[in-house]
Amino acid sequence: xxxxxxxxxxxxxxxxxxxxxxxxxxxxxxxxxxxxxxxxxxxxxxxxxxxxxxxxxxxxxxxxxxxxxxxxxxxxxxxxxxxxxxxxxxxxxxxxxxxxxxxxxxxxxxxxxxxxxxxxxxxxxxxxxxxxxxxxxxxxxxxxxxxxxxxxxxxxxxxxxxxxxxxxxxxxxxxxxxxxxxxxxxxxxxxxxxxxxxxxxxxxxxxxxxxxxxxxxxxxxxxxxxxxxxxxxxxxxxxxxxxxxxxxxxxxxxxxxxxxxxxxxxxxxxxxxxxxxxxxxxxxxxxxxxxxxxxxxxxxxxxxxxxxxxxxxxxxxxxxxxxxxxxxxxxxxxxxx
Amino acid sequence: xxxxxxxxxxxxxxxxxxxxxxxxxxxxxxxxxxxxxxxxxxxxxxxxxxxxxxxxxxxxxxxxxxxxxxxxxxxxxxxxxxxxxxxxxxxxxxxxxxxxxxxxxxxxxxxxxxxxxxxxxxxxxxxxxxxxxxxxxxxxxxxxxxxxxxxxxxxxxxxxxxxxxxxxxxxxxxxxxxxxxxxxxxxxxxxxxxxxxxxxxxxxxxxxxxxxxxxxxxxxxxxxxxxxxxxxxxxxxxxxxxxxxxxxxxxxxxxxxxxxxxxxxxxxxxxxxxxxxxxxxxxxxxxxxxxxxxxxxxxxxxxxxxxxxxxxxxxxxxxxxxxxxxxxxxxxxxxxx
Numbered sequence: 085x086x087x088x089x090x091x092x093x094x095x096x097x098x099x100x101x102x103x104x105x106x107x108x109x110x111x112x113x114x115x116x117x118x119x120x121x122x123x124x125x126x127x128x129x130x131x132x133x134x135x136x137x138x139x140x141x142x143x144x145x146x147x148x149x150x151x152x153x154x155x156x157x158x159x160x161x162x163x164x165x166x167x168x169x170x171x172x173x174x175x176x177x178x179x180x181x182x183x184x185x186x187x188x189x190x191x192x193x194x195x196x197x198x199x200x201x202x203x204x205x206x207x208x209x210x211x212x213x214x215x216x217x218x219x220x221x222x223x224x225x226x227x228x229x230x231x232x233x234x235x236x237x238x239x240x241x242x243x244x245x246x247x248x249x250x251x252x253x254x255x256x257x258x259x260x261x262x263x264x265x266x267x268x269x270x271x272x273x274x275x276x277x278x279x280x281x282x283x284x285x286x287x288x289x290x291x292x293x294x295x296x297x298x299x300x301x302x303x304x305x306x307x308x309x310x311x312x313x314x315x316x317x318x319x320x321x322x323x324x325x326x327x328x329x330x331x332x333x334x335x336x337x338x339x340x341x342x343x344x345x346x347x348x349x350x351x352x353x354x355x356x357x358x359x360x361x362x363x364x365x366x367x368x369x370x371x372x373x374x375x376x377x378x379x380x381x382x383x384x385x386x387x388x389x390x391x392x393x394x395x396x397x398x399x400x401x402x403x404x405x406x407x408x409x410x411x412x413x414x415x416x417x418x419x420x421x
Numbered sequence: 422x423x424x425x426x427x428x429x430x431x432x433x434x435x436x437x438x439x440x441x442x443x444x445x446x447x448x449x450x451x452x453x454x455x456x457x458x459x460x461x462x463x464x465x466x467x468x469x470x471x472x473x474x475x476x477x478x479x480x481x482x483x484x485x486x487x488x489x490x491x492x493x494x495x496x497x498x499x500x501x502x503x504x505x506x507x508x509x510x511x512x513x514x515x516x517x518x519x520x521x522x523x524x525x526x527x528x529x530x531x532x533x534x535x536x537x538x539x540x541x542x543x544x545x546x547x548x549x550x551x552x553x554x555x556x557x558x559x560x561x562x563x564x565x566x567x568x569x570x571x572x573x574x575x576x577x578x579x580x581x582x583x584x585x586x587x588x589x590x591x592x593x594x595x596x597x598x599x600x601x602x603x604x605x606x607x608x609x610x611x612x613x614x615x616x617x618x619x620x621x622x623x624x625x626x627x628x629x630x631x632x633x634x635x636x637x638x639x640x641x642x643x644x645x646x647x648x649x650x651x652x653x654x655x656x657x658x659x660x661x662x663x664x665x666x667x668x669x670x671x672x673x674x675x676x677x678x679x680x681x682x683x684x685x686x687x688x689x690x691x692x693x694x695x696x697x698x699x700x701x702x703x704x705x706x707x708x709x710x711x712x713x714x715x716x717x718x719x720x721x722x723x724x725x726x727x728x729x730x731x732x733x734x735x736x737x738x739x740x741x742x743x744x745x746x747x748x749x750x751x752x753x754x755x756x757x758x
Contacts, residue, residue, distance in 0.1 A: 148629055225671055269631070282675045292485055293675030294606070294631075300672060305664035305690055312693045314671055327642035334562055334651055335637060336673060338619045338630030353642055356649045 116262040118413070119255040125411040128404045129259065132367045133266050136342060143365040147267040151341040153297075153333060153354060154260065156274035156281060158347040158389040159371050160289060162251040162416075164380040165243065166388055169280050170212070172235055174201065176219035184218075193218075217318035221301060225279065225314040232283045244421055249288045255412045256345075256371070260289055263343070271341075273297045273333055275325035275350055279316075297336045299324045325350045330357035343367040352394040359401055368403035370394055375409040378420030453599040455750070456592040462748040465741045466596065469704045470603050473679060480702040484604040488678040490634075490670060490691060491597065493611035493618060495684040495726040496708050497626060499588040499753075501717040502580065503725055506617050507549070509572055511538065513556035521555075530555075554655035558638060562616065562651040569620045581758055586625045592749045593682075593708070597626055600680070608678075610634045610670055612662035612687055616653075634673045636661045662687045667694035680704040689731040696738055705740035707731055712746040715757030 120126040135143040136150065157163040177187070177196055187193035192211040195204035205211050220228070241251055260270050272281060272291055278298030285291045302317040324332040330353050333341065342365045344351070344358035351370070359366040372391065373382050383391040398405050408415070415421070457463040472480040473487065494500040514524070514533055524530035529548040532541035542548050557565070578588055597607050609618060609628055615635030622628045639654040661669040667690050670678065679702045681688070681695035688707070696703040709728065710719050720728040735742050745752070752758070 148623070151631075278672070278675070286485070294488075294673065296675060303668045303671060305667045305694070307693070310697070311699070312667065312690070312697050314667060330642045330649065330651060331640045334640060335615070336631065338615070338633060353649070356644070357642070360647070360649050362648070 116265065117255065117258050119258055121411055121413050123407075123411050125404055125406050129367075129369070132343070132365075133263065136365045137266050145342055145365045148269075149339060149342065150263075150266075150268040151271065151337055151339050152260075152263050152268045152343040153271045153273040153329075153337075153341045153345070153358070154256075155346040155348070155351050155354070156272050156276055156298075158373065159345055159351075160252055160256050160260070160272070161248070162241070162253075162379065163389050164382070167276070168241075168248050168251075169276050170205075171242070172232070172239070172280065173215050173219045175235060175239060176231070177215060180218065220277065220280075221316040221318040223316055224308075225303065225316060228279055228316055229283050232280055236284050244416075246416075246418060249284055250418055251416060252288060253371075253412070254414050254417050257289065257417075259345075260291070264290065268343070269295065271295045271297060271333075271337060273324065273329050273344075273354060275299055275323065275328075277301075278324070297324055297332045299328075327353045329354035333357065343369075345369045345371070346394070347371040347373065348389040348391045349393050350389075352397065355394060355397075355401070355403060359403065368398075368401060369406065370398055370403055371406045372408060374407050375412070375415070375420075377409075378415045379408060380421070453602065454592065454595050456595055458748055458750050460744075460748050462741055462743050466704075466706070469680070469702075470600065473702045474603050482679055482702045485606075486676060486679065487600075487603075487605040488608065488674055488676050489597075489600050489605045489680040490608045490610040490666075490674075490678045490682070490695070491593070492683040492685070492688050492691070493609050493613055493635075495710065496682055496688075497589055497593050497597070497609070498585070499578070499590075499716065500726050501719070504613070505578075505585045505588075506613050507542075508579070509569070509576070509617065510552050510556045512572060512576060513568070514552060517555065557614065557617075558653040558655040560653055561645075562640065562653060565616055565653055566620050569617055573621050581753075583753075583755060586621055587755055588753060589625060590708075590749070591751050591754050594626065594754075596682075597628070601627065605680070606632065608632045608634060608670075608674060610661065610666050610681075610691060612636055612660065612665075614638075615661070634661055634669045636665075664690045666691035670694065680706075682706045682708070683731070684708040684710065685726040685728050686730050687726075689734065692731065692734075692738070692740060696740065705735075705738060706743060707735055707740055708743045709745060711744050712749070712752070712757075714746075715752045716745060717758070 117126055135141050136145040138144060154160055157167055174196060177193060181187055181197055187197060192204040192207065192215060236248060239248060240246060241248055244251065264270050270291055272285060272295065274281060276298050278296055278300045281298055282293040282296050285296050286293065300321045302319040302321045304315045304317055306313055306315055322328065322332065329351065333354065340361055340363065341358045342363065344354050346354060347370060355368040359368040373380055375381060382389065383395060454463055472478050473482040475481060491497055494504055511533060514530060518524055518534055524534060529541040529544065529552060573585060576585060577583065578585055581588065601607050607628055609622060609632065611618060613635050615633055615637045618635055619630040619633050622633050623630065637658045639656040639658045641652045641654055643650055643652055659665065659669065666688065670691065677698055677700065678695045679700065681691050683691060684707060692705040696705040710717055712718060719726065720732060
């Protein structure tokens with residue numbers, strides 16, 4: 085099952101060495117965040133980690149309670165020109181089309197197969213749901229896992245023509261590894277599909293499947309020829325976005341994070357839940373996409389990763405806002421867009 | 422919040438020492454399962470752990486994939502004369518009764534408050550659901566957490582008059598600790614309420630909140646006077662029992678366990694999911710309650726923890742069946758019933 089990953093890029097060397105340090109329980113040597121410029125943002129991160137990990141500090145937090153939650157789309161990997169999972173679904177529609185001649189005359193499939201993505205998605209959720217159902221259900225959990233592994237190991241980003249797993253932010257990979265090396269348990273808490281992320285998050289972020297929280301569909305257990313299977317049903321079970329994020333965190337982790345990292349209004353309630361609960365140790369961070377040259381610049385008006393209310397709420401709540409253009413020395417492991 | 426635990430009994434010393442060994446990454450010294458008699462059952466457990474942890478063994482499993490799932494009621498702690506969580510709910514009804522004068526004339530509350538537990542529960546699920554709703558919803562997640570901590574720190578078992586957290590099986594505590602010391606990740610997968618277990622499983626079993634899978638109710642995120650809260654709604658979200666267990670495992674862990682431990686038909690599908698998937702490394706175990714003197718003897722006819730189909734399925738699937746009377750040297754940390 086892991087063969088599809090043979091083609092994935094190696095982790096940036098700094099990340100690999102930080103992870104080894106964590107595994108060996110050695111202190112982190114040198115600069116754990118070399119892809120971050122020496123701005124106030126980096127200083128705020130370092131100061132927080134120092135406060136919660138130093139024995140005797142009034143904000144010291146025992147390791148078991150050092151929970152850090154990361155949004156995925158737009159926080160750990162790119163989400164432009166549209167969510168990778170949506171691009172996956174569109175690819176799957178094309179792959180499945182020969183078995184569905186009826187799609188040639190049924191929307192949103194007909195527009196999609198003519199190459200008119202914008203037209204296909206014009207109906208918003210009403211257009212997207214049939215596409216999700218057609219591509220994410222009707223198979224077992226193991227079959228879907230393999231479909232995702234095959235796709236993520238081969239599909240290329242429409243703008244950069246890189247693997248999607250290369251479209252990850254090097255500074256954030258360093259931050260995830262630094263927190264882990266500092267005794268944190270790192271979780272993904274994403275609006276993306278939980279089973280779409282799990283096949284590759286351990287390899288790419290060092291975050292194992294059991295630390296991934298996401299949206300999910302309903303499942304049905306059955307014995308097929310004496311073999312147990314989980315059949316994926318065309319029905320949403322849970323949307324891990326907005327107010328769903330604190331609920332997903334409570335259900336999966338059962339502890340309030342002390343640090344949360346996001347980039348859009350979908351992360352607002354996770355940031356509130358993490359930082360406004362009265363606990364002394366807390367850290368909220370928003371990745372603001374300000375670099376139209378090396379990545380994409382977008383916020384309040386964007387249909388993908390809209391950042392408006394959470395940006396307004398940041399100053400009063402003491403959330404750190406990353407200015408990608410000025411705070412990040414590099415963007416992607418391969419360079420920039 | 423941890424003050425309620427000051428009254429909890431210390432872990433059995435053997436468990437504490439095994440856990441320290443795990444934390445220090447030392448090999449386990451001596452017999453890791455001293456409360457188990459030297460029967461075939463113990464040999465089967467030891468042989469399985471040996472096969473999956475020995476480098477070069479055809480069944481070797483990397484540490485990240487060593488997932489072990491444990492049912493709770495009847496597998497890790499006692500479930501007779503009825504589920505502890507139900508006894509918790511009945512205690513809560515009595516505590517809340519002064520604020521609910523209408524309960525004096527409304528069933529199932531009226532019977533319950535007259536001391537007629539059997540009468541109150543005669544309606545089965547129809548009787549239990551209003552009791553669960555009245556006692557498990559209408560407060561925030563933090564308020565419920567405190568209610569559970571207060572109860573579990575003080576309430577006594579109706580037969581043994583011991584704390585419920587003392588009603589745990591010493592041989593199973595050793596087994597959980599032994600697996601963890603052997604590089605396993607240990608999870609609870611129980612029909613019990615996820616938020617009823619999490620306040621005490623780390624202290625009692627060494628299993629942290631994020632490794633607890635259970636049944637849950639719906640939650641609602643809201644800001645109360647500017648403070649974020651999760652309100653518990655009187656609506657079931659997920660029943661982690663029977664076919665729900667593989668689904669709960671998939672949702673929370675995202676990997677198939679290589680070992681599963683249960684005691685009733687509610688664990689049948691978890692055992693199937695764990696052992697019948699074609700993976701070479703697999704272990705299924707059923708705790709059969711055969712000791713009416715030191716604990717309780719029950720199986721096919723019991724209304725609590727009924728063991729019938731799973732017992733029939735054990736031989737063909739190679740599941741190990743614990744004969745409590747003959748396989749266990751001791752039952753509870755304090756002795757026996």
